[in-house]
Amino acid sequence: MKKILSVISFLTLGAILLSAQSRTSYFVRNSTQNHYMNAAFVPDQGYVGVPFLNGFDIQLGGNFGPSTFLYPLSNGKTGLFLNQEVSSETFLSGLRNTSSLDFNFGYNIVDAGWFTGKDSFWTISLGLDVNVDSSIPKELFRFLKNGMATDPQSYTIENLGIGAQAYANLSLGYSRGLDELVKGLRVGAKVKLLASVADLQMQIDRLDLNMSSEAWTVNSLGSARILGGGFSPSFDEDGYLNGLNFDPSGLGVGGFGMAFDLGAEYTISEGTPVDGLRFSVSVTDLGFISYGKNKSRLLSADGSVRYEGIEDLGGEGDINSQLNGITDELMGLASFTEQKVDKSQNGSLAATLYAGVDYSFLDDKMNVGLLYSARFGRFRTENELTLAWNYAPVRSFDIALSYSLLKTHSTFGWLITFVPTKGVGLFVGSDFTPLNYTAFNIEGVRLPVPAKELVLNAHFGLTISLGGSNRRY
Amino acid sequence: MMRFNFKTAVIAVLAAVSAVAIVSCSSEIDLTDGLDTTVTWGGEAFxxxxxxxxxxxxxxxxxxSEGDIIRTDEDGNYYLEFSESFSQTISMTQFTSRLTVPGFAHDFKPRPVRLPDLGDIPENTPDVDVPEDVPGEDIPGIIVDGDKIGVNMGFEEEFIYEFGFEEAKDEGLESIDRVDLSETFLRPEIELSGLDELPESMEVRVTVEVPEHYVFEESPMVDPEAGTVTFTGVMNDEGVVEFTPVTLVAIEFEPGDDAMQDFVFTDTFAVTQSVLMVSREDLEGVSGGVMDAALTIIAGSDDGNLRPESFRGKVDIDVDPVNESLVLTGIPDMLKSEDASLDFYNPRLTARVSTNANVPVDMHAQIIPVFPTGDGDEVSLDLEAPVSPDPDVIETALFWISSDDPSGNLDAAGYEWVEADVRGLLTRIPDEVRVNITAGTDPTESAYVVCDEEYTVDGEFAFNVPFSFGDSLRxxxxxxxxxxxxxxxxxxxxxxxxxxxxxxxxxxxxxxxxxxxxxxxxxxxxxxxxxxxxxxxxxxxxxxxxxxxxxxxxxxxxxxxxxxxxxxxxxSGQTPGIPLSxxxxxxxxxxxxxxxxxxxxxxxxxx
Missing domain, CATH: 2.60.290 (Hypothetical Protein Tm1070; Chain: A)
Structure with a gap:
């Protein structure tokens, strides 16, 4: 019974964390969602999203899990990674070079696609996206865990940051088969009009720590930006950033932008043994959002502190106050001061590159594919390689399994798609369903949580099929 | 066209669900007892x-702080420095009164004096003892000196002058060699009567024999060899014979004189000549006349006393004791505690005594350190004050008081070494230092004493005690x-x-x-x-x-x-005497x- 509850629990967890862009669906031939990844892709028929249920997009993703930071101790308790019983090797081996914890929220208000002519497919969508990205380099954890393993000891911490972005997008897509030019070739494109609410980012580009018994030195270089409305920085008496004020009344359109999705697919159908082999490539969110300079606040942190101890211990003032002064100085390194903004600022989007190849067989009822994707985020580029298997025993039903190799090591993807010729269809699945769980045992109640990677991701949507072209059948 | 195969679909779904179902909790994080939030940070070499x-x-x-007793020299070495000064007065004013004695005014019995009769001049007058030194012709009873003719008045006789310094003895006068007198004179006075009018040319000569230890101002009237003083009085406008006084400078005394025992002295004076002279011309009017003469010999000042100005002799005067106490403040308690036993490696005590006294003064000083537990070992010193030849001149004597002979110590140049166990005086820093000084004149040495003078004797005891890291330092x-x-x-x-x-x-x-x-x-x-x-x-x-x-x-x-x-x-250092800088x-x-x-x-x- 507990096991059933556990399964239900993690499915529920996955279900509430929705994402409309499923890599597992990339090779699902009848998917109404994979055109979000490749503008050339089209489903078997037109559709329209069920109002208010056609797409929520909430995602929490981290490349670490509770087991990364929590360890059983000899006293029977669970301890933190900084517990001395946890060896540095054990802890650090469980970390990627960069730890991330991202959160995405999306809400599609309008989503529809329809065929015109023989092989033209149009899509239109209106949605709102909120993305929060963070980047924690492994070196920071190495510093926390190892401290001064030697004398001297140095650390270079780069690319430590957090960013958030909220914008609305209105997209119009068009896909057309070009069999008359090259048999099996199809291309597509989308144009997106973007209206941004805010784009926030704070980043330590480089932090050099040198610790020795003679001196500690810290060099920092950081930057921050607040683009859009609703948010404003607050500063202390020294001019250092000490908070972020949120004024709901200031929310609104802070910047406008434009983005494009481009895609192409080519399916071999020349009567050769490799007929059904399809190559596809696309790029999404290739664009920008521009913010006026009056909607832009830029900050920077750049400094160096060398601490060699307190001169004249016990002299002027007590040590506590002297240490507080040094602490303030150190904190000043990570404190941001405002910079003059003399021109409009551009916020970038996280463009994503997809490149895939799949092969259909069994009369197109089954296919396998390999998808490479690269998401060019604000702090890092996420590369992913996904193996997918699809099986569509009937045209309206498809089941897919996938395994992603790079981002995670202990998850699998799955997707069930039901798209009738006409009527209400659905899709549900997950790109990263953890295989390895740990359980929080709280007084006998075991709550499963992903053990190694806190990736909770699922896709859900309801669509209404409109009929139209069905190329496959 | 492919039909929907429900069975196949179910199998597919089950396969998918099975894939999900195979996952399981591979580990467990037990939070039943809460999370152990103990963390360790810093690293092996923190x-x-x-x-x-x-x-x-x-x-x-x-x-x-500035002005404390502990000071530093130019090399930054520490030393204790403190001093105690003293001042006392030796008054000689008492001797002015104690050595002031009444002078004398010896009155001779009046007697008639018959002026020579011009007719008798050739004749001798046997009752008159004509002195041999009377110039002129040697005519007995009558003195002829050129144009002047004189007659002996007959006052030749001795008289005694007795005085004493008994009260001065009570004031410490041990012996006296000489007394210098202030404005003291010896002079005769004579009264002549019995004639209606005295001749204008009349003059009187009186020769007084004085004791040889009476010292007179150098004058033609004084004959030191003969021990006489000859006064010549002349008639003034008022018809009175006036004598010029001679200044009595001093009286000298013979050492070993029996009179010195009681300080009562008896001296004999004598009038050896008393002659009245008149010019032959004026004598014609009063020739043979008889007049009455009264002679008085006076010694003293205006008030009739012999007033001393100074004297030479031996005095024995005790000065009021000096008892001074110097509280040593500004010294940290830690240095005064018994735990802080410092090494006073070269303690130095110097003394300065300054005076304008022409009296030998002996001083005896006791220096006593006072600790919380009581008095420490004292040091006794005998110091001899200098003697000033002039009350307006201050003479100073410097003393270097130390355990060791300071010969070769440049700092000690000009000092007289007085050996004393100063090192034992200060084994640690006392709370205070008492200095007791008793002083008195030296009765064995003769001194020149100016009466009415108040001599001062002052001085200072200065401690200079470098302390160091030594074998006893804590x-x-x-x-x-x-x-x-x-x-x-x-x-x-x-x-x-x-x-x-x-x-x-x-x-x-x-x-x-x-x-x-x-x-x-x-x-x-x-x-x-x-x-x-x-x-x-x-x-x-x-x-x-x-x-x-x-x-x-x-x-x-x-x-x-x-x-x-x-x-x-x-x-503790291995080598004592390393300065504490x-x-x-x-x-x-x-x-x-x-x-x-x-x-x-x-x-x-x-x-």
Whole structure:
């Protein structure tokens, strides 16, 4: 019974964390969602999203899990990674070079696609996206865990940051088969009009720590930006950033932008043994959002502190106050001061590159594919390689399994798609369903949580099929 | 066209669900007992430079201020310097009155004097003793001196003058050699009557024989060889015969004179000649006339007394004792404590005595250190004051009082060495120093004493006591560093902490460094005192570095640490006499080592 509850629990967890862009669906031939990844892709028929249920997009993703930071101790308790019983090797081996914890929220208000002519497919969508990205380099954890393993000891911490972005997008897509030019070739494109609410980012580009018994030195270089409305920085008496004020009344359109999705697919159908082999490539969110300079606040942190101890211990003032002064100085390194903004600022989007190849067989009822994707985020580029298997025993039903190799090591993807010729269809699945769980045992109640990677991701949507072209059948 | 195969679909779904179902909880994080939030941070070689203490000079420890008794020389070496001065007056005013005696005015019995009859001049007058030295013709009874004719008045006789200095003896006069008199004169007076009118040319000559120890002002009237003084009186406009007085300068006394025993003196005077002279012309009018003559011999000043101005003799005068006490303030208690036994390696006591007295003065001084436990060993000194030839001139004598002969010590040049155990006088710093001085004139030496004078005798005893690191030195000072951060308490509770770094010292002896902690109430934290020996510098002025290794064991202290106390205990040196310099200092560069890092409960941290 507990096991059933556990399964239900993690499915529920996955279900509430929705994402409309499923890599597992990339090779699902009848998917109404994979055109979000490749503008050339089209489903078997037109559709329209069920109002208010056609797409929520909430995602929490981290490349670490509770087991990364929590360890059983000899006293029977669970301890933190900084517990001395946890060896540095054990802890650090469980970390990627960069730890991330991202959160995405999306809400599609309008989503529809329809065929015109023989092989033209149009899509239109209106949605709102909120993305929060963070980047924690492994070196920071190495510093926390190892401290001064030697004398001297140095650390270079780069690319430590957090960013958030909220914008609305209105997209119009068009896909057309070009069999008359090259048999099996199809291309597509989308144009997106973007209206941004805010784009926030704070980043330590480089932090050099040198610790020795003679001196500690810290060099920092950081930057921050607040683009859009609703948010404003607050500063202390020294001019250092000490908070972020949120004024709901200031929310609104802070910047406008434009983005494009481009895609192409080519399916071999020349009567050769490799007929059904399809190559596809696309790029999404290739664009920008521009913010006026009056909607832009830029900050920077750049400094160096060398601490060699307190001169004249016990002299002027007590040590506590002297240490507080040094602490303030150190904190000043990570404190941001405002910079003059003399021109409009551009916020970038996280463009994503997809490149895939799949092969259909069994009369197109089954296919396998390999998808490479690269998401060019604000702090890092996420590369992913996904193996997918699809099986569509009937045209309206498809089941897919996938395994992603790079981002995670202990998850699998799955997707069930039901798209009738006409009527209400659905899709549900997950790109990263953890295989390895740990359980929080709280007084006998075991709550499963992903053990190694806190990736909770699922896709859900309801669509209404409109009929139209069905190329496959 | 492919039909929907429900069975196949079910199989597919089941396959997918099965794939999900195969996942399981491979581990368990047991939070039943809560999360252990103990964290360790810092690493195996965790080391934090804490900083440098101030360069703590010995002077800082002593907390000396300008004007304190402890001073430093140009080389920064410490010495105690304090002094006690004294001043006393030796008054001689009493001798003015005690040596003032009545003069004398000896009246001779009046007698008639018959003027020569011009007719009788050729004849001798046998009753008249004509002195041989009367100039003129040797005519008995009648004196003929050119145009003048005289007659002996017959006052030749001796008289006695007796006086005494008995009261001066009571004032300390032991003997007297001479008394210098102030405005004292010897002169005769004569009254002549019986004639209607005295001749204008009349003059009277009186010769007085005086004792030879009476000293008169040099004058033609005085014949020192003969021991006489001859007065010649002439008639003035008022018809009175006037004599010019002769100044009596002094009276000298014979040493060993029996009269000296009682200071009562008897001297004999005599009139050896009394002659009245008239010109032959004026004698014609009064020739043969008889007149009455009254002669008085007077010695004294205007008031009739012999008033001394000064005298030479031996006096025995005790000066009022001087009892002075010098409280030694401004000395840190630590230096005065019994624990701080300092090495006074070259104590020096000097004395200065200044006076304008022409009287030999002997001084006896007692110098007594006073400690909380009572009087220490005293030093007694006999000092001889200088003698000034002139009351307006101050003479000074300098004395170098020490245990050892200062010969060769340039500082002692000009001083007279007085041997005394000064080293034993100061074994440690007393609370006060008492100086008792008794002084008196030397009755064995004859002195010139100016009466009405008040001589001053003043001086000063000055102590100059360099102290040093010696074999008896124990000298502890503390430096309390306040405002310890809370994390230090956490550190001590969670790990073995090592206070490392370097101690740099220019103090020429070893230093025992003790460290301990105090809580906010200044109470000692209940943990052992951490101690380390710091090597002193081998060469003065050359910094000596010693690695600092104070190991603070992990201790479950009850109260938080608020203060860190460094106690520097200067240890005995191998070589006594190394000066303790104000510039000698010690400084610690402190590094906090926490091998293995700091283990704390995350919940206890204050952010």
């Amino acid at each position: 080391s934090l430079p804490i900083g440098s203490t101030a360069e703590i000079a010995v002077g800082d420890f002593l907390e000396l 000298f502890a000072v503390r430096d309390t560093i306040e405002g310890m951060p809370e994390i230090l308490s956490t550190l001590v509770r969670s790990a073995n902490v090592q206070i490392a770094g370097t101690v740099t010292t220019t103090i020429p002896v070893n230093v025992n460094l003790n460290a301990y902690f105090l809580d906010s109430y200044m109470n000692r934290i209940e943990m052992p005192v951490i101690t380390q020996l710091i090597n002193g510098t081998a060469s003065a002025g050359t910094p000596q570095e010693t690695p600092l290794e104070l190991n603070v064991p992990q201790t479950d202290i009850r109260n938080d640490i608020s203060y860190l106390v460094f106690e520097f205990q200067l240890l 104000e510039d000698s200092s010690i400084q610690a560069d402190i590094i906090l080592n926490v091998p293995g890092g700091v283990t704390v409960d995350f919940n206890d941290l204050n952010f």
